[in-house]
Amino acid sequence: MQLRYQYRVYLTPGQRIRAAGVFGCRRVVWNDALARTKPVKASNKLLGNPNNRLAEGPYLRVPKNPDLSKTLITEAKKTPDRAFLSDCPVGVMQQTLRDLDAAWKAHEDSKTGKRKGPKVKPPRFKSRKDNRQSARFTRSDRFAVLDSGRLRLPKIGDVRVKWTRDLPSDPSSVTLIKDRSGRYFVSFVVESGPAADILPPTDGDQGIDLGLTRFAVLADGSHIASPKYLRRAEKKLKKRQRELSRKKKGSNNRDKARIRVARAHASVADARRNFAHQWSHKLTSENQAVYCETLNVRGLARTRLAKSVHDAGWAQFMMFCEYKAIRRGRQFARIARDFPSSQICSACGFRDGPKPLHIRQWTCPNCETRHDRDWNAGRNVRYEGRRILTAASTTEPPTPGPGARRR
Numbered sequence: 001m002q003l004r005y006q007y008r009v010y011l012t013p014g015q016r017i018r019a020a021g022v023f024g025c026r027r028v029v030w031n032d033a034l035a036r037t038k039p040v041k042a043s044n045k046l047l048g049n050p051n052n053r054l055a056e057g058p059y060l061r062v063p064k065n066p067d068l069s070k071t072l073i074t075e076a077k078k079t080p081d082r083a084f085l086s087d088c089p090v091g092v093m094q095q096t097l098r099d100l101d102a103a104w105k106a107h108e109d110s111k112t113g114k115r116k117g118p119k120v121k122p123p124r125f126k127s128r129k130d131n132r133q134s135a136r137f138t139r140s141d142r143f144a145v146l147d148s149g150r151l152r153l154p155k156i157g158d159v160r161v162k163w164t165r166d167l168p169s170d171p172s173s174v175t176l177i178k179d180r181s182g183r184y185f186v187s188f189v190v191e192s193g194p195a196a197d198i199l200p201p202t203d204g205d206q207g208i209d210l211g212l213t214r215f216a217v218l219a220d221g222s223h224i225a226s227p228k229y230l231r232r233a234e235k236k237l238k239k240r241q242r243e244l245s246r247k248k249k250g251s252n253n254r255d256k257a258r259i260r261v262a263r264a265h266a267s268v269a270d271a272r273r274n275f276a277h278q279w280s281h282k283l284t285s286e287n288q289a290v291y292c293e294t295l296n297v298r299g300l301a302r303t304r305l306a307k308s309v310h311d312a313g314w315a316q317f318m319m320f321c322e323y324k325a326i327r328r329g330r331q332f333a334r335i336a337r338d339f340p341s342s343q344i345c346s347a348c349g350f351r352d353g354p355k356p357l358h359i360r361q362w363t364c365p366n367c368e369t370r371h372d373r374d375w376n377a378g379r380n381v382r383y384e385g386r387r388i389l390t391a392a393s394t395t396e397p398p399t400p401g402p403g404a405r406r407r
Contacts, residue, residue: 025088207382291385
Protein backbone atom coordinates (compact mmCIF):
# COMPACT_ATOMS: atom_id res chain seq x y z
CA MET A 1 0.00 0.00 0.00
CA GLN A 2 1.36 3.40 -1.00
CA LEU A 3 0.94 6.25 1.47
CA ARG A 4 1.89 9.90 1.58
CA TYR A 5 3.63 11.45 4.57
CA GLN A 6 3.80 15.25 4.60
CA TYR A 7 6.10 17.43 6.72
CA ARG A 8 6.83 21.12 7.05
CA VAL A 9 10.28 22.23 5.88
CA TYR A 10 12.16 25.47 6.41
CA LEU A 11 14.40 26.77 3.64
CA THR A 12 17.16 29.34 3.95
CA PRO A 13 17.04 32.42 1.69
CA GLY A 14 19.57 30.82 -0.66
CA GLN A 15 17.63 27.58 -0.78
CA ARG A 16 14.45 29.49 -1.59
CA ILE A 17 16.16 31.10 -4.57
CA ARG A 18 17.39 27.72 -5.83
CA ALA A 19 13.97 26.17 -5.24
CA ALA A 20 12.37 28.96 -7.26
CA GLY A 21 14.79 28.10 -10.09
CA VAL A 22 13.75 24.44 -9.96
CA PHE A 23 10.08 25.43 -10.04
CA GLY A 24 10.77 27.70 -13.00
CA CYS A 25 12.59 24.99 -14.99
CA ARG A 26 9.73 22.60 -14.37
CA ARG A 27 7.28 25.22 -15.59
CA VAL A 28 9.28 25.87 -18.77
CA VAL A 29 9.47 22.16 -19.64
CA TRP A 30 5.72 21.81 -19.05
CA ASN A 31 4.89 24.79 -21.27
CA ASP A 32 7.30 23.69 -24.01
CA ALA A 33 5.71 20.25 -24.10
CA LEU A 34 2.20 21.66 -23.99
CA ALA A 35 3.04 24.09 -26.80
CA ARG A 36 3.21 21.13 -29.16
CA THR A 37 -0.54 20.79 -28.72
CA LYS A 38 -2.26 23.72 -30.40
CA PRO A 39 -5.88 24.72 -29.81
CA VAL A 40 -8.00 25.06 -32.92
CA LYS A 41 -8.82 28.74 -33.30
CA ALA A 42 -11.19 30.37 -35.72
CA SER A 43 -12.10 33.95 -36.33
CA ASN A 44 -15.16 35.05 -34.40
CA LYS A 45 -16.39 36.80 -37.51
CA LEU A 46 -16.69 33.43 -39.18
CA LEU A 47 -18.52 32.12 -36.13
CA GLY A 48 -20.89 35.08 -36.06
CA ASN A 49 -19.38 36.46 -32.85
CA PRO A 50 -19.20 40.27 -32.87
CA ASN A 51 -16.35 40.32 -30.35
CA ASN A 52 -12.80 40.79 -31.53
CA ARG A 53 -11.41 37.92 -29.45
CA LEU A 54 -10.70 34.55 -31.00
CA ALA A 55 -12.80 31.57 -30.04
CA GLU A 56 -10.98 28.38 -29.06
CA GLY A 57 -12.24 25.05 -30.29
CA PRO A 58 -11.36 21.54 -29.15
CA TYR A 59 -7.74 20.68 -28.35
CA LEU A 60 -5.78 18.33 -30.58
CA ARG A 61 -3.26 16.10 -28.83
CA VAL A 62 -0.01 15.24 -30.56
CA PRO A 63 0.81 11.49 -30.34
CA LYS A 64 3.40 10.42 -27.78
CA ASN A 65 6.92 11.25 -28.88
CA PRO A 66 9.60 8.89 -27.49
CA ASP A 67 12.22 11.56 -28.16
CA LEU A 68 10.30 14.29 -26.30
CA SER A 69 12.61 14.15 -23.29
CA LYS A 70 15.68 14.30 -25.53
CA THR A 71 14.32 17.24 -27.51
CA LEU A 72 12.97 19.39 -24.65
CA ILE A 73 15.58 18.58 -22.01
CA THR A 74 18.87 17.13 -23.28
CA GLU A 75 19.16 19.11 -26.50
CA ALA A 76 17.44 22.20 -25.09
CA LYS A 77 20.17 22.60 -22.45
CA LYS A 78 22.71 23.21 -25.24
CA THR A 79 20.79 26.21 -26.58
CA PRO A 80 21.27 29.72 -25.14
CA ASP A 81 17.55 30.15 -24.47
CA ARG A 82 17.29 26.98 -22.35
CA ALA A 83 20.76 26.77 -20.80
CA PHE A 84 19.27 27.45 -17.38
CA LEU A 85 17.67 23.97 -17.41
CA SER A 86 21.04 22.68 -16.15
CA ASP A 87 20.10 24.15 -12.75
CA CYS A 88 17.28 21.62 -12.36
CA PRO A 89 17.59 17.85 -11.72
CA VAL A 90 16.86 15.80 -14.82
CA GLY A 91 14.47 13.53 -12.96
CA VAL A 92 12.24 16.48 -12.02
CA MET A 93 11.91 17.54 -15.66
CA GLN A 94 11.28 13.99 -16.85
CA GLN A 95 8.62 13.58 -14.17
CA THR A 96 7.04 16.80 -15.48
CA LEU A 97 6.58 15.19 -18.90
CA ARG A 98 5.01 12.14 -17.27
CA ASP A 99 2.66 14.39 -15.27
CA LEU A 100 1.61 16.18 -18.45
CA ASP A 101 0.88 12.87 -20.16
CA ALA A 102 -1.21 11.80 -17.15
CA ALA A 103 -3.12 15.09 -17.33
CA TRP A 104 -3.94 14.51 -20.98
CA LYS A 105 -5.02 10.93 -20.25
CA ALA A 106 -7.34 12.12 -17.48
CA HIS A 107 -8.88 14.65 -19.87
CA GLU A 108 -9.40 12.07 -22.62
CA ASP A 109 -10.83 9.46 -20.23
CA SER A 110 -13.19 12.10 -18.88
CA LYS A 111 -14.47 12.88 -22.37
CA THR A 112 -15.01 9.23 -23.26
CA GLY A 113 -16.62 8.34 -19.93
CA LYS A 114 -13.82 6.07 -18.68
CA ARG A 115 -13.14 8.46 -15.80
CA LYS A 116 -15.95 8.99 -13.32
CA GLY A 117 -16.81 12.27 -11.70
CA PRO A 118 -16.86 15.81 -13.09
CA LYS A 119 -15.33 16.60 -16.45
CA VAL A 120 -11.58 17.19 -16.46
CA LYS A 121 -10.41 20.16 -18.52
CA PRO A 122 -7.31 19.92 -20.73
CA PRO A 123 -4.01 20.95 -19.12
CA ARG A 124 -3.26 24.65 -19.22
CA PHE A 125 -0.07 26.63 -19.52
CA LYS A 126 1.61 27.42 -16.21
CA SER A 127 2.46 30.97 -15.18
CA ARG A 128 5.22 32.25 -12.96
CA LYS A 129 2.47 34.08 -11.07
CA ASP A 130 0.88 30.81 -9.95
CA ASN A 131 0.76 30.94 -6.16
CA ARG A 132 1.27 27.19 -5.67
CA GLN A 133 4.44 25.53 -6.96
CA SER A 134 5.68 21.95 -6.72
CA ALA A 135 8.51 19.72 -7.95
CA ARG A 136 8.75 15.94 -7.60
CA PHE A 137 12.13 14.29 -7.01
CA THR A 138 12.46 10.58 -7.85
CA ARG A 139 15.09 8.04 -6.87
CA SER A 140 17.06 8.87 -10.00
CA ASP A 141 17.68 12.32 -8.49
CA ARG A 142 19.31 10.69 -5.45
CA PHE A 143 17.57 12.63 -2.73
CA ALA A 144 18.39 11.40 0.78
CA VAL A 145 17.36 11.74 4.41
CA LEU A 146 20.59 12.44 6.29
CA ASP A 147 21.51 11.16 9.74
CA SER A 148 21.25 14.71 11.02
CA GLY A 149 17.55 14.74 10.14
CA ARG A 150 17.90 17.08 7.18
CA LEU A 151 16.63 16.25 3.71
CA ARG A 152 19.11 16.54 0.85
CA LEU A 153 17.46 17.74 -2.34
CA PRO A 154 19.67 17.97 -5.45
CA LYS A 155 20.27 21.50 -6.77
CA ILE A 156 18.65 22.94 -3.61
CA GLY A 157 20.66 21.70 -0.62
CA ASP A 158 20.10 20.18 2.80
CA VAL A 159 16.77 21.53 4.09
CA ARG A 160 15.55 21.43 7.67
CA VAL A 161 12.50 19.20 8.21
CA LYS A 162 10.09 19.30 11.13
CA TRP A 163 9.66 15.57 11.72
CA THR A 164 6.33 14.80 13.40
CA ARG A 165 6.45 11.01 12.86
CA ASP A 166 8.83 8.41 11.50
CA LEU A 167 8.72 7.17 7.94
CA PRO A 168 7.62 3.49 7.78
CA SER A 169 10.01 2.73 4.90
CA ASP A 170 12.40 4.33 2.45
CA PRO A 171 10.49 6.81 0.24
CA SER A 172 10.27 6.23 -3.49
CA SER A 173 9.77 9.92 -4.28
CA VAL A 174 9.48 13.25 -2.53
CA THR A 175 7.59 16.36 -3.68
CA LEU A 176 8.64 19.83 -2.62
CA ILE A 177 5.58 22.07 -2.33
CA LYS A 178 5.26 25.81 -1.88
CA ASP A 179 1.71 26.75 -0.97
CA ARG A 180 -0.13 30.01 -1.55
CA SER A 181 0.90 31.42 1.82
CA GLY A 182 4.62 30.95 1.12
CA ARG A 183 5.09 27.87 3.31
CA TYR A 184 7.16 24.90 2.17
CA PHE A 185 6.27 21.23 2.62
CA VAL A 186 7.69 17.90 1.50
CA SER A 187 5.45 14.93 0.70
CA PHE A 188 7.03 11.46 0.75
CA VAL A 189 5.59 8.42 -1.05
CA VAL A 190 6.29 5.31 1.03
CA GLU A 191 5.32 1.66 0.97
CA SER A 192 3.44 0.29 3.97
CA GLY A 193 2.45 -3.31 4.63
CA PRO A 194 -1.32 -3.97 4.65
CA ALA A 195 -1.13 -5.55 8.12
CA ALA A 196 0.90 -2.75 9.68
CA ASP A 197 -2.07 -0.55 10.60
CA ILE A 198 -4.82 -3.15 11.12
CA LEU A 199 -6.40 -2.90 14.57
CA PRO A 200 -7.84 -5.81 16.52
CA PRO A 201 -11.58 -6.37 15.99
CA THR A 202 -13.97 -4.56 18.30
CA ASP A 203 -17.67 -4.63 18.98
CA GLY A 204 -19.98 -1.85 17.97
CA ASP A 205 -20.71 0.25 14.93
CA GLN A 206 -21.70 3.85 14.42
CA GLY A 207 -24.11 5.73 12.20
CA ILE A 208 -23.37 9.39 11.43
CA ASP A 209 -25.93 12.04 10.51
CA LEU A 210 -24.15 15.18 9.29
CA GLY A 211 -25.56 18.66 9.82
CA LEU A 212 -24.79 22.35 10.20
CA THR A 213 -26.05 23.23 13.69
CA ARG A 214 -24.25 20.16 15.01
CA PHE A 215 -21.50 18.82 12.81
CA ALA A 216 -22.56 15.20 13.34
CA VAL A 217 -25.10 13.35 15.46
CA LEU A 218 -24.15 9.76 16.21
CA ALA A 219 -26.43 6.79 16.54
CA ASP A 220 -25.52 6.28 20.22
CA GLY A 221 -27.06 9.65 21.10
CA SER A 222 -23.84 11.69 21.31
CA HIS A 223 -22.94 14.46 18.89
CA ILE A 224 -19.95 16.37 17.53
CA ALA A 225 -20.20 20.13 17.91
CA SER A 226 -19.72 22.22 14.79
CA PRO A 227 -16.46 24.21 15.09
CA LYS A 228 -17.35 26.78 12.38
CA TYR A 229 -13.73 27.80 11.78
CA LEU A 230 -14.53 30.11 8.88
CA ARG A 231 -17.28 31.93 10.77
CA ARG A 232 -14.98 32.48 13.73
CA ALA A 233 -12.22 33.90 11.50
CA GLU A 234 -14.47 36.09 9.34
CA LYS A 235 -13.57 39.32 11.12
CA LYS A 236 -9.84 38.76 10.61
CA LEU A 237 -10.33 37.63 7.01
CA LYS A 238 -12.37 40.74 6.17
CA LYS A 239 -9.66 42.96 7.62
CA ARG A 240 -6.91 41.24 5.62
CA GLN A 241 -9.01 41.36 2.43
CA ARG A 242 -9.73 45.04 2.94
CA GLU A 243 -6.01 45.73 3.31
CA LEU A 244 -5.36 43.86 0.07
CA SER A 245 -7.97 45.79 -1.89
CA ARG A 246 -6.33 49.10 -0.92
CA LYS A 247 -2.90 48.19 -2.28
CA LYS A 248 -1.81 49.22 -5.75
CA LYS A 249 -1.91 46.39 -8.27
CA GLY A 250 1.52 45.08 -9.18
CA SER A 251 3.24 46.57 -6.11
CA ASN A 252 5.31 44.69 -3.58
CA ASN A 253 2.98 45.79 -0.81
CA ARG A 254 0.07 44.17 -2.61
CA ASP A 255 2.01 40.91 -2.86
CA LYS A 256 2.73 41.06 0.88
CA ALA A 257 -0.94 41.71 1.60
CA ARG A 258 -1.91 38.77 -0.63
CA ILE A 259 0.35 36.50 1.40
CA ARG A 260 -1.27 37.71 4.63
CA VAL A 261 -4.69 36.87 3.20
CA ALA A 262 -3.46 33.43 2.11
CA ARG A 263 -2.02 32.74 5.55
CA ALA A 264 -5.31 33.66 7.23
CA HIS A 265 -7.19 31.25 4.96
CA ALA A 266 -4.50 28.57 5.45
CA SER A 267 -4.92 28.70 9.23
CA VAL A 268 -8.67 28.09 8.80
CA ALA A 269 -8.08 25.19 6.40
CA ASP A 270 -5.43 23.65 8.69
CA ALA A 271 -7.74 23.81 11.70
CA ARG A 272 -10.60 22.23 9.74
CA ARG A 273 -8.34 19.47 8.42
CA ASN A 274 -7.01 18.74 11.90
CA PHE A 275 -10.57 18.54 13.24
CA ALA A 276 -11.51 16.02 10.53
CA HIS A 277 -8.39 13.95 11.21
CA GLN A 278 -9.01 13.76 14.95
CA TRP A 279 -12.66 12.71 14.75
CA SER A 280 -12.17 10.28 11.85
CA HIS A 281 -9.33 8.68 13.83
CA LYS A 282 -11.51 8.37 16.92
CA LEU A 283 -14.53 6.92 15.10
CA THR A 284 -12.58 4.37 13.06
CA SER A 285 -10.54 3.30 16.09
CA GLU A 286 -13.44 2.72 18.45
CA ASN A 287 -15.93 1.12 16.02
CA GLN A 288 -15.74 -1.91 13.79
CA ALA A 289 -18.00 -0.29 11.18
CA VAL A 290 -18.84 3.32 10.37
CA TYR A 291 -21.81 4.37 8.25
CA CYS A 292 -22.29 7.87 6.90
CA GLU A 293 -24.99 9.46 4.80
CA THR A 294 -24.20 10.86 1.37
CA LEU A 295 -25.10 14.53 1.00
CA ASN A 296 -25.55 16.58 -2.15
CA VAL A 297 -22.82 19.04 -1.21
CA ARG A 298 -22.65 20.56 -4.68
CA GLY A 299 -26.37 21.26 -4.67
CA LEU A 300 -26.35 22.69 -1.15
CA ALA A 301 -23.43 24.93 -2.13
CA ARG A 302 -25.77 26.75 -4.53
CA THR A 303 -28.19 27.76 -1.78
CA ARG A 304 -28.10 30.48 0.84
CA LEU A 305 -26.34 27.97 3.12
CA ALA A 306 -23.31 27.82 0.82
CA LYS A 307 -20.81 29.40 3.22
CA SER A 308 -21.86 27.16 6.11
CA VAL A 309 -21.78 24.06 3.89
CA HIS A 310 -18.23 24.78 2.71
CA ASP A 311 -17.17 25.64 6.24
CA ALA A 312 -18.40 22.27 7.53
CA GLY A 313 -16.08 20.23 5.29
CA TRP A 314 -18.31 17.15 5.09
CA ALA A 315 -16.62 15.64 2.02
CA GLN A 316 -13.17 15.86 3.59
CA PHE A 317 -14.40 14.25 6.80
CA MET A 318 -16.05 11.35 4.93
CA MET A 319 -12.93 10.81 2.81
CA PHE A 320 -10.76 10.61 5.95
CA CYS A 321 -13.18 8.16 7.58
CA GLU A 322 -13.18 5.93 4.51
CA TYR A 323 -9.45 5.64 3.96
CA LYS A 324 -8.69 5.23 7.67
CA ALA A 325 -11.31 2.49 7.96
CA ILE A 326 -9.69 0.65 5.06
CA ARG A 327 -6.20 0.99 6.56
CA ARG A 328 -7.32 -0.29 9.96
CA GLY A 329 -9.36 -3.23 8.77
CA ARG A 330 -12.67 -1.57 9.59
CA GLN A 331 -15.80 -1.38 7.48
CA PHE A 332 -17.19 1.79 5.97
CA ALA A 333 -20.41 2.29 4.03
CA ARG A 334 -21.96 5.31 2.36
CA ILE A 335 -25.73 5.47 2.57
CA ALA A 336 -27.57 6.36 -0.62
CA ARG A 337 -28.57 9.97 -1.00
CA ASP A 338 -32.24 9.11 -1.47
CA PHE A 339 -32.48 7.14 1.79
CA PRO A 340 -35.20 8.92 3.89
CA SER A 341 -33.38 8.81 7.23
CA SER A 342 -35.44 11.68 8.68
CA GLN A 343 -38.81 10.20 7.67
CA ILE A 344 -38.57 6.77 9.32
CA CYS A 345 -39.25 5.94 12.93
CA SER A 346 -36.16 4.13 14.24
CA ALA A 347 -38.29 2.29 16.82
CA CYS A 348 -41.01 0.69 14.66
CA GLY A 349 -39.93 1.46 11.07
CA PHE A 350 -43.02 3.52 10.20
CA ARG A 351 -42.49 6.17 7.53
CA ASP A 352 -44.67 9.27 7.90
CA GLY A 353 -43.28 11.44 5.10
CA PRO A 354 -40.99 14.48 4.71
CA LYS A 355 -40.82 17.26 7.29
CA PRO A 356 -39.73 20.91 7.13
CA LEU A 357 -36.26 21.74 8.42
CA HIS A 358 -37.60 23.77 11.35
CA ILE A 359 -39.14 20.62 12.88
CA ARG A 360 -36.35 19.21 15.05
CA GLN A 361 -38.49 16.85 17.14
CA TRP A 362 -41.48 14.75 16.17
CA THR A 363 -43.68 11.96 17.49
CA CYS A 364 -44.24 8.77 15.51
CA PRO A 365 -47.98 8.44 14.76
CA ASN A 366 -47.69 4.65 14.79
CA CYS A 367 -45.88 3.89 18.08
CA GLU A 368 -46.03 7.39 19.63
CA THR A 369 -42.27 7.46 20.25
CA ARG A 370 -40.80 10.94 20.68
CA HIS A 371 -37.75 11.46 18.42
CA ASP A 372 -35.00 13.98 18.07
CA ARG A 373 -34.76 14.46 14.30
CA ASP A 374 -30.97 14.14 13.99
CA TRP A 375 -30.54 11.33 16.52
CA ASN A 376 -33.31 9.35 14.86
CA ALA A 377 -31.62 9.86 11.47
CA GLY A 378 -28.32 8.62 12.90
CA ARG A 379 -29.95 5.41 14.09
CA ASN A 380 -31.61 4.87 10.71
CA VAL A 381 -28.26 5.42 8.99
CA ARG A 382 -26.79 2.70 11.19
CA TYR A 383 -29.63 0.28 10.37
CA GLU A 384 -29.21 0.93 6.66
CA GLY A 385 -25.43 0.53 6.90
CA ARG A 386 -25.84 -2.83 8.58
CA ARG A 387 -28.23 -3.91 5.85
CA ILE A 388 -25.80 -2.88 3.11
CA LEU A 389 -22.84 -4.71 4.65
CA THR A 390 -24.93 -7.81 5.32
CA ALA A 391 -26.21 -7.84 1.75
CA ALA A 392 -22.64 -7.51 0.45
CA SER A 393 -21.36 -10.42 2.56
CA THR A 394 -24.20 -12.90 1.92
CA THR A 395 -25.95 -14.15 -1.18
CA GLU A 396 -29.33 -14.38 0.50
CA PRO A 397 -31.27 -11.17 1.14
CA PRO A 398 -30.90 -10.17 4.80
CA THR A 399 -33.69 -9.47 7.21
CA PRO A 400 -34.07 -5.69 7.20
CA GLY A 401 -33.88 -3.72 10.43
CA PRO A 402 -36.42 -1.13 11.51
CA GLY A 403 -34.61 1.62 9.60
CA ALA A 404 -34.75 -0.36 6.36
CA ARG A 405 -38.56 -0.56 6.18
CA ARG A 406 -38.98 2.42 3.95
CA ARG A 407 -40.89 0.95 0.99
